[in-house]
Amino acid sequence: QKTIDKIAAGEVIERPSSVVKELVENAIDAGSTAITVEIKEGGISFIRITDNGCGIKKEEVPLAFLRHSTSKIQSVEDLMTVSSLGFRGEALSSIAAVAQVELISKPAKELLGVRYIIEGSQEKSMEEIGAPDGTTFLIRNLFYNTPARQKFLKSPTTEGNYISELLQRLALSHPNISFKFINNGQIKLHTSGNTNLKDIIYHIYGREISKELLEIQEELGDIKIEGFIGKPVISRGNRNFENYFINGRYVKSNIISKGIEQAYKNFMMQHKYPFTVLHFSIKGELLDINVHPTKMELRFSNKEEIYQFIHDTVYNRLQKREL
Numbered sequence: 001q002k003t004i005d006k007i008a009a010g011e012v013i014e015r016p017s018s019v020v021k022e023l024v025e026n027a028i029d030a031g032s033t034a035i036t037v038e039i040k041e042g043g044i045s046f047i048r049i050t051d052n053g054c055g056i057k058k059e060e061v062p063l064a065f066l067r068h069s070t071s072k073i074q075s076v077e078d079l080m081t082v083s084s085l086g087f088r089g090e091a092l093s094s095i096a097a098v099a100q101v102e103l104i105s106k107p108a109k110e111l112l113g114v115r116y117i118i119e120g121s122q123e124k125s126m127e128e129i130g131a132p133d134g135t136t137f138l139i140r141n142l143f144y145n146t147p148a149r150q151k152f153l154k155s156p157t158t159e160g161n162y163i164s165e166l167l168q169r170l171a172l173s174h175p176n177i178s179f180k181f182i183n184n185g186q187i188k189l190h191t192s193g194n195t196n197l198k199d200i201i202y203h204i205y206g207r208e209i210s211k212e213l214l215e216i217q218e219e220l221g222d223i224k225i226e227g228f229i230g231k232p233v234i235s236r237g238n239r240n241f242e243n244y245f246i247n248g249r250y251v252k253s254n255i256i257s258k259g260i261e262q263a264y265k266n267f268m269m270q271h272k273y274p275f276t277v278l279h280f281s282i283k284g285e286l287l288d289i290n291v292h293p294t295k296m297e298l299r300f301s302n303k304e305e306i307y308q309f310i311h312d313t314v315y316n317r318l319q320k321r322e323l
């Protein structure tokens, strides 16, 4: 195995939660309506992801593990507008470079599925087997062949918590998909997939927060905001409870956070950080995206306008909070 492959893999795969993020995004892209994630020891020794999506055809399995191999749209400009979350074709090759991977997959119209094993980029076996429709990935012993990277991992509890938070955000961004998360044999999250956003907020954050929510639905030109914000009584010590998604992706944006926070501050001077779950739909031309393997930087072509719209939408809703 070439050193260059391991270095490249390290850029995409930093920790167990990066594996889960990439594989769950693939499952979403595959049209799955139910996705189960099971981990042991914070995902360091064991991650299993099962979906009921389109599956991978036998002849395409080895290809999917090649670098820069993707069946999806490739242009970076299209990234925020296309519906698929994947685009680089790097995830599977990167994961296979630094872990022991077992894949079982079957498209619905095939009679038999395939079982494929690849470890440290080395193909071990491929055979036809009976399997349910969809795809299962088993990832064992992450960084087993790169001990230096293993040292940077935190405790299994902390790594498990990263995965838990990731799955909460994925559930909030896709209310129409059923997510199940099992950590060391215990079910930590289970959404039904046929419910509304408010039920998912209730499921994740509990009654205290979900009884103090204000619904938002506003549109201005090519920007749409939908979701919930917490009443001012819910004031938090940090930004961790500010969830927002642009075109289905969880993102961080200073413009958006500032717009939301300033609205609360203008409404109530001593307010700290709010609770939000907001879905933004923004046309691609308004976004400028800088893509790096591990992070995505967002710029807006008209940031004053976007800031003002977010601020005013939140502020007005706080003013009319009894409605």
Ligand code: ADP
Residues within 6 Å of the ligand: 022, 026, 027, 030, 051, 053, 054, 055, 056, 064, 065, 069, 070, 071, 072, 085, 086, 087, 088, 089, 090, 091, 092, 093, 135
């Ligand atoms: P990308 O998502 O950028 O296309 P990946 O390396 O993540 O690249 O995946 C490579 C390819 O493998 C995908 O384009 C897709 O065709 C296939 N694939 C991966 N995971 C799944 C899955 N769960 N169901 C169906 N196809 C999958």
Ligand code: MG
Residues within 6 Å of the ligand: 022, 025, 026, 085, 086, 087, 089, 091
């Ligand atoms: Mg992908």
